[in-house]
Amino acid sequence: MRPSIVLFGDSITEESFGEGGWGAHLANHYSRSADVVLRGYSGYNTRWASLVAGRAIATLPRSAVAAVTVLFGANDASLPDRASSFQHVPLPEYKDNLRAICAVLRTRWPSAAVILITPPPVDERGRVRYPYGGDVSGLPERTNEVTGRYARACVEVAKQSGLRIIDIWSRMQKFPGWETSFLRDDGLHLTPLGNRLLFEEVVFALRDANLSLEVLPADLPLCSDIDPNDAVKYFQE
Amino acid sequence: MRPSIVLFGDSITEESFGEGGWGAHLANHYSRSADVVLRGYSGYNTRWASLVAGRAIATLPRSAVAAVTVLFGANDASLPDRASSFQHVPLPEYKDNLRAICAVLRTRWPSAAVILITPPPVDERGRVRYPYGGDVSGLPERTNEVTGRYARACVEVAKQSGLRIIDIWSRMQKFPGWETSFLRDDGLHLTPLGNRLLFEEVVFALRDANLSLEVLPADLPLCSDIDPNDAVKYFQE
Numbered sequence: 001m002r003p004s005i006v007l008f009g010d011s012i013t014e015e016s017f018g019e020g021g022w023g024a025h026l027a028n029h030y031s032r033s034a035d036v037v038l039r040g041y042s043g044y045n046t047r048w049a050s051l052v053a054g055r056a057i058a059t060l061p062r063s064a065v066a067a068v069t070v071l072f073g074a075n076d077a078s079l080p081d082r083a084s085s086f087q088h089v090p091l092p093e094y095k096d097n098l099r100a101i102c103a104v105l106r107t108r109w110p111s112a113a114v115i116l117i118t119p120p121p122v123d124e125r126g127r128v129r130y131p132y133g134g135d136v137s138g139l140p141e142r143t144n145e146v147t148g149r150y151a152r153a154c155v156e157v158a159k160q161s162g163l164r165i166i167d168i169w170s171r172m173q174k175f176p177g178w179e180t181s182f183l184r185d186d187g188l189h190l191t192p193l194g195n196r197l198l199f200e201e202v203v204f205a206l207r208d209a210n211l212s213l214e215v216l217p218a219d220l221p222l223c224s225d226i227d228p229n230d231a232v233k234y235f236q237e
Numbered sequence: 238m239r240p241s242i243v244l245f246g247d248s249i250t251e252e253s254f255g256e257g258g259w260g261a262h263l264a265n266h267y268s269r270s271a272d273v274v275l276r277g278y279s280g281y282n283t284r285w286a287s288l289v290a291g292r293a294i295a296t297l298p299r300s301a302v303a304a305v306t307v308l309f310g311a312n313d314a315s316l317p318d319r320a321s322s323f324q325h326v327p328l329p330e331y332k333d334n335l336r337a338i339c340a341v342l343r344t345r346w347p348s349a350a351v352i353l354i355t356p357p358p359v360d361e362r363g364r365v366r367y368p369y370g371g372d373v374s375g376l377p378e379r380t381n382e383v384t385g386r387y388a389r390a391c392v393e394v395a396k397q398s399g400l401r402i403i404d405i406w407s408r409m410q411k412f413p414g415w416e417t418s419f420l421r422d423d424g425l426h427l428t429p430l431g432n433r434l435l436f437e438e439v440v441f442a443l444r445d446a447n448l449s450l451e452v453l454p455a456d457l458p459l460c461s462d463i464d465p466n467d468a469v470k471y472f473q474e
Contacts, residue, residue, distance in 0.1 A: 002296050017254075017265040024261035028254040031275055038268055043460025051472040052457050059239050059301060086465035220289050223280025228323035235288040 002219045003064050004035040005206070006112075008049075008056065008105070009071030012120065012190060014040025020192030025199040033216035034066065045075040045089045046097030053104040065109040066211055069202060070101060073119035073150040074188065078142050083135030091153055098157045113209035115202070116158040118151035118169045120194065123179040126187015142188070164208060166201045239456045240301050241272045242443070245286075245293065245342070246308030249357065249427060251277030257429030262436040270453035271303065282312040282326045283334030290341040302346040303448055306439060307338060310356035310387040311425065315379050320372030328390055335394045350446035352439070353395040355388035355406045357431065360416040363424015379425070401445060403438045 007013045007023055016023030017038060027036040039056045041049065049056075049072055076089035076097075089097065102114055127140035135141065151169035158165035172178045172194065179187070182194030190198065206212065226234040244250045244260050253260030254275060264273040276293045278286065286293075286309055313326035313334075326334065339351055364377035372378065388406035395402035409415045409431065416424070419431030427435065443449065458471040 014268050015265070017261050017268060019257065021261070021265070024254050024258070024264070027261070027264070027275060028252075028258070031251050031254060031277060035274055037272055038264060040268060041457060041460075047469065048472045051469070051474075055474070056457060059298075061296075061298065064296060086468055220278060220293060223278075231323055232284065232288070235285045237288075237292070 001064065002033065002035060003066035003211070003216070004037050004060065005030065005211070006037045006039060006057065006060065006065055006068040007071075008039045008053070008068055008101075009117070010040065010044050010049075010075055011042035012040075012074065013038070013069070013071050014042045015189065016040060016195070020195050022190070022195040022199040022202065025195065026202060029199075029203065029213065030216070032218040032220075032222070033213065034211070043075060043087065044072070045078075045087050046072045046094050046101065047076075047089050050097040050100040050104075053101050057105070057108060062108065065112045067113040067115060067206055067209055068105050068109065069115045069117055070098070070105070071117040071119070072098065072101070073154055074122075074142070074147065077119060077122075077147040077150045079146065082139060082141040083132040083137065084141040091149060094150055095153050095157050098154060099161065102157075102161060102163060113164060113206070113211065115164045115166060115205045115209070116154055117166045117198070117202075118154040119147050120168050120183070120190065120198075121172050121178060122147045123183050123187030125179070126183060126185055130186040130188075140187075164205050166198075166205055168198055168201060171201065172197065238301065239270065239272060240303035240448070240453070241274050241297065242267065242448075243274045243276055243294065243297065243302055243305040244308075245276045245290070245305055245338075246354070247277065247281050247286075247312055248279035249277075249311065250275070250306070250308050251279045252426060253277060253432070257432050259427070259432040259436040259439065262432065263439060266436075266440065266450065267453070269455040269457075269459070270450065271448070280312060280324065281309070282315075282324050283309045283331050283338065284313075284326050287334040287337040287341075290338050294342070294345060299345065302349045304350040304352060304443055304446055305342050305346065306352045306354055307335070307342070308354040308356070309335065309338070310391055311359075311379070311384065314356060314384040314387040316383060319376055319378040320374065321369040321378040328386060331387055332390050332394050335391060336398065339394075339398060339400060350401060350443070350448065352401045352403060352442045352446070353391055354403045354435070354439075355391040356384050357405050357419070357427065357435075358409050358415065359384045360420050360424030362416070363420060363422055367423040377424075401442050403435075403442055405435055405438060408438065409434065
């Protein structure tokens with residue numbers, strides 16, 4: 001019985017199978033023991049995600065989903081008076097929406113581990129270099145400080161709901177030079193190194209949920225485990 | 238209805254979500270329109286794969302699988318009198334096994350496009366550099382010439398069965414320097430460039446099967462398609 005791990009989120013999830021992406025790393029890590037399923041929606045905030053969560057996972061099996069990551073907030077934290085205001089979601093609503101999303105997931109998969117992930121930090125210089133939609137104001141449409149409030153709210157929702165949490169906003173900022181080592185030129189999306197860090201944090205969280213490689217069985221015999229002199233018997237039912 | 242694309246094969250499939258891997262490229266390409274499902278089994282030949290094919294795909298949904306790639310032969314082509322003889326499968330049996338695997342897939346998913354892929358070419362110098370299981374004979378356990386016979390047999394099975402075929406053995410060798418640009422130091426597995434070439438060939442085959450990005454719908458509204466002044470209506474059911 002090969003379980004699935006579902007990745008639900010915004011562009012940081014949608015792009016997670018790009019070069020060096022955290023989703024691809026996960027699929028490679030679990031290549032013989034779990035399916036990693038991508039449900040990433042660029043630009044989405046929790047308001048939109050909570051409206052579509054049921055549809056996003058409708059085609060996935062009712063059983064066999066062992067874990068779900070939920071990564072939203074980067075778009076919710078868009079400032080209400082800047083170029084990307086249509087993505088903004090007020091902080092109290094963000095928390096309600098996160099709870100609503102988790103409720104959908106827990107109803108569908110009662111035994112799955114739900115892992116909340118905060119939005120990553122923002123490098124405002126990058127946002128000015130890559131202004132949203134060709135905005136000419138010279139002002140970043142998101143700031144790290146405001147995104148941090150959403151990150152803390154995400155941690156709070158997880159703690160209140162008894163869910164696992166990866167505070168990648170705080171974690172990344174513990175490393176000097178996080179702005180350029182973990183974030184791309186746009187100050188928002190992850191570099192391969194940033195993806196690697198997030199991948200490792202997800203692996204730790206999955207281990208905590210008893211879903212480590214050591215615990216999950218390989219779905220068929222490993223070549224290294226078979227006796228070369230009597231190989232076929234390992235593959236018979 | 239988000240379809241699935243299943244990748245069934247040996248190590249060249251199992252490793253396809255590694256750095257720059259063809260499976261990860263596919264999952265990224267279809268991030269909003271299809272699930273890419275990994276069923277790769279390092280070291281397996283068609284004898285073992287035909288015995289486990291039913292079990293390998295047992296947890297996958299009966300519907301919704303739109304395409305399956307089948308990539309075996311590199312291990313079958315191990316020479317019967319060299320270090321990796323336990324993986325060897327005689328050529329006539331290889332063809333029978335491929336047909337048996339395809340029969341399992343077509344029975345389970347009658348409307349899915351089955352795409353056979355030949356084994357890639359082999360650089361024997363790499364095999365001597367990385368001898369199988371510490372073999373000290375100084376002789377490669379596989380040769381490009383013999384692997385080519387399996388590739389041609391694979392093409393033959395596909396033509397006789399009316400299945401799509403990617404002859405990656407021939408395709409790669411059209412490029413001068415294929416030995417080092419497409420194959421890793423071990424002369425057997427793919428570099429990121431080799432993975433890229435295989436990815437592109439799979440995309441062409443999927444397009445031929447009417448499964449291009451242009452044809453498959455995005456599974457939920459694209460952020461770029463919505464009206465910022467009335468966003469929520471795009472997400473309501």
